[in-house]
Amino acid sequence: MQGYWQTDLDPCIKAGVMADWADELEDWPAPQVKWALREWRRENPRRKPNPGDILGVLKKRRGDEYAKRRMAVQEPEPRREAMTSEQHAALMAELEQKFPGIIKRASEVDG
Structure with a gap:
């Protein structure tokens, strides 16, 4: 120095x-x-x-x-819109086909 x-x-x-x-x-x-x-x-x-x-x-x-x-500004995650009942039904039908006997409907679980 x-x-x-x-x-x-x-x-x-x-x-x-x-x-x-x-x-x-x-x-x-x-x-x-x-x-x-x-x-x-x-x-x-x-x-x-x-x-x-x-x-x-x-x-x-x-x-x-x-x-x-x-x-540092982080971009917020975009909000996803709630699934409509039609979208939910279509998804459940698709899952029931892929996983037969595993996916149960809420009415089957509750009742």
Whole structure:
């Protein structure tokens, strides 16, 4: 992360800085952190990020993706019209032919 912002850091200071970054970003996969660093550089070319800045980019992206999924409009299922008594009778006759002895009419079940 030192890039062109600062010359060589003392090894102890560099180790502390790296530990801070690692602690802050340990829950995020490396490819996502890499993406966030590039995103930060594109949006803030003259500012050096700190771990909290990168964490903010990651959380914003996660929130944006979550909101996009939640807000996706799903087409409602079209309402089906109720079956007429003629359609019902035709369907029952067809089922009785396909499955003789299995399909019973309501009058046979109740009575």
